[in-house]
Amino acid sequence: MxxxxxxxxxxxxxxxxxxxxxxxxxxxxxxxxxxxxxxxxxxxxxxxxxxxxxxxxxxxxxxxGEPVAYLIGTQGFWSLDLTVSAATLIPRPETELLVEVALGLSVPEQASVLDLGTGTGAIALALATERSQWQICAVDVESDAVALAERNRQQHQLDNVTIFASNWFAAIPQQRFDIIVSNPPYIEASDPHLSQGDVRFEPASALVSGSDGLDDLRLLCAQSVAYLSDGGWLLVEHGFEQGAAVRELFVEAGFSLTETHRDLNGLERLTLGRYRVANA
Ligand SMILES: C[S@@+](CC[C@H](N)C(=O)[O-])C[C@H]1O[C@@H](n2cnc3c(N)ncnc32)[C@H](O)[C@@H]1O
Missing domain, CATH: 1.10.8.10 (Ubiquitin-associated (UBA) domain)
Structure with missing residues (x-):
């Protein structure tokens, strides 16, 4: 042949x-x-x-139906080739929007950044390649995902990223970050798409978040404010039909300048807001 x-x-x-x-x-x-x-x-x-x-x-x-990325063990994200595994989500091109928006924020030159639910390390490592002065902390609840992200960090020699296990904020030392980013699980438990196509092979821990898909986003919005510096930013990816609900969560938590960005397909994909400690 x-x-x-x-x-x-x-x-x-x-x-x-x-x-x-x-x-x-x-x-x-x-x-x-x-x-x-x-x-x-x-x-x-x-x-x-x-x-x-x-x-x-x-x-x-x-x-x-097995995803190509799992079969070949790697997936391109931003400028990086990342090792992937069944421990976590295969990084999606839509998530590059979050990286792009984070890089455009007004923050100190030596900003401190937290990536919650880092998976392969995609967002944290992409930010680290672009901003060597930023100090980036990345966590995941799955120990296999933490090991995978650490492997990717070492492979790309990104010394300004620290990766460890944490159930959202539970193991994060009390400190204030200039940016918190997250692409958390946000799919409704009953969503029929979970039993179709490539996502069948990805772990539910990376995808599903309660009956309306918002359990983790609710927690992240409410708890982030205790970890943001004055004028700090929270950026979260969400489902394309969750924009209005997520903006409301931001407002309830005390964020200002809340706005939603659309992805290349014109779908609401990412919401961010700024936190003023003085407003609390
Ligand atoms: C949608 S995936 C995103 C992975 C990666 N950030 C990306 O964009 O490709 C969500 C990630 O959140 C992690 N996760 C789920 N629940 C968590 C929790 N309670 N604490 C920390 N991470 C969690 C999952 O293990 C998974 O890696």
């Missing part, structure tokens, strides 16, 4: 995926240890039987 034939048959087998061409190429790149441009440049290269067997097994798992 040659590269072009293999890709053709994989795309055919995986026809239900909206990204079957890309999926097939990424899996083959993983097996052959090459880039996608190699596949385009050398479509006539033969593939040996061990590679063929490994590739066919991965394509079969993809046909059964």
């Amino acid at each position: 040659i590269i072009s034939q293999l890709l053709q048959s994989a795309v055919k087998a995986n026809y239900r995926s909206e990204s079957s061409q890309l999926d097939s190429e990424l899996l083959l790149c993983h097996v052959l240890g090459v880039t996608r441009s190699f596949l385009k440049t050398w479509p006539d290269r033969p593939v040996n039987s061990a590679q063929l067997e490994q590739y066919e097994a991965l394509v079969q798992r993809r046909v059964e």
Whole structure:
């Protein structure tokens, strides 16, 4: 078999995926240890039987719905290649909006930042690559996610990030941060999408938050104010239908300048607000 034939048959087998061409190429790149441009440049290269067997097994798992990122073990986020695992969510491109907005905030040059529910470390590590003077603390309740984020931190040699286990604020020493960011679980427990597509393979601990999806966001809004410096910012990602409810949570907690940003699809995705300690 040659590269072009293999890709053709994989795309055919995986026809239900909206990204079957890309999926097939990424899996083959993983097996052959090459880039996608190699596949385009050398479509006539033969593939040996061990590679063929490994590739066919991965394509079969993809046909059964397993996300490509779990199959190849990595996912690009911002400028970083991150190791992923079934311990936590695969970082999504929409979450880059949170990074972009955080980088545009008015904060001290040596800002202190807290990332709650860091997962792979995606948000914290992306911020750290852009702002080496920021001191960033990142936590997750899942010890496997903490280990994964730490592995990603070491891989990218980001010394301005500290990662440890905490159930939201429980293990965070009492201190005030200039920015708190979080992409918490925010899906309703009864959401039918949980049993469809790629999310079936991701842990519920990273996705589900009570009957209306807002349990964690409620807690984060209410408790963040005790950990924000005067003029500090809270930024949270949320579901596209949760904008109004989340803005209300911000106002109830005492935030001002509360606003919601839309993602590239025009959907409400991220809400932020500023906290004035004097207003409390
Ligand atoms: C939606 S995922 C986001 C992961 C990562 N921040 C990202 O954007 O890709 C939510 C993360 O919150 C973590 N989490 C859930 N409950 C938590 C809690 N009580 N305390 C801390 N982290 C929690 C999950 O383990 C998961 O890694």
